[in-house]
Amino acid sequence: MSGHDWPLWEVFVRSKGGLSHRHVGSVHAPDSELALAHARDTYTRRLEGVSIWVVPSAEIVASDPEQAGELFEPAESKIYRHPTFYDIPDEVKHI
């Protein structure tokens, strides 16, 4: 048996209720069910998660690094879009 022809899956873990799933890495697996099992065994061994998503890596549509200039640089000069002019109470986490 060989895993060389197994597709790659991107793994997203929700660390606790109320938070978003975050990308944590990827695993190889022959299908979605075993991708979940591999993700669970690889990335949630130390109580990191309450929910896992796996997505075939081939299904991820990525922006073109060549277009980074036109996509992202225009936002650099628009600091008023950043919500940095508010005081955030210490009790509010995860913002």
Add this chain to the structure above:
Amino acid sequence: MATIAVDPRTEYLLRLGDDALVLGQRVSEWTGHGPVLEVDISLANLALDLIGQASLLLGEAGDGDQLAFHRDVLDFRNCLLVEQPNGDFAQTIARHLLYTTWQHLLLQRLQQSSDKFLSDFAHKAVKETAYHRDLANEWTIRLGDGTEESTRRMAEGLDWNWRFIPELFEVDEVLQAAIDAGIAPDPREFEDEYRSAIAAVLKEGQLEPPAEQRPLLGGRRGHHSEHLGHLLAEMQFLPRTYPDAKW
């Protein structure tokens, strides 16, 4: 040398504890040798769960380290199934399917044990065992219903381990005493459920159940296969050679 347990409770703890210890040690032999990285990690996790269970059970039966590392093969009380060699990945999965399906059905009932420790233990272990059983189911189905080679290997793995099933449902005097005391569930009560659960997984994996073979019994009385001695030699070598060694 450890003394042989005399009361049914201690004996029962040793049986379950030795099952977990020996299967955990067996599965851990895969570490670094798994067919792919993800499966390697997965198998190491299974092994760790089992070693954790063994630690709890043997710790309740006595001095856990003493029992694990300083007992001779004749004093081990595990069933013969768990000491069987890993073989290939399919044979390991076959063993895990046959044992953890039994263990899961047992732990579901052990939660109602009159013994507080065993009931608490079962509540904790039943969840991880459910995962072991699921994973073994999934792999059995995929290997069975996979390629010509994976089907053949899965069938051979089942064939190797099949003769050790009857021992899981054997009730001797010691177990009967533990059942009568309300400590242990009677495994015969879930033998039909076990047989149909295994049959359903094999059917989904397009696998024929192996032909019934002459059952092999005796592990619970210390009559083990040659394989356990080799396993213990490796597991016990360090603490026996350096009895005062510390981490």
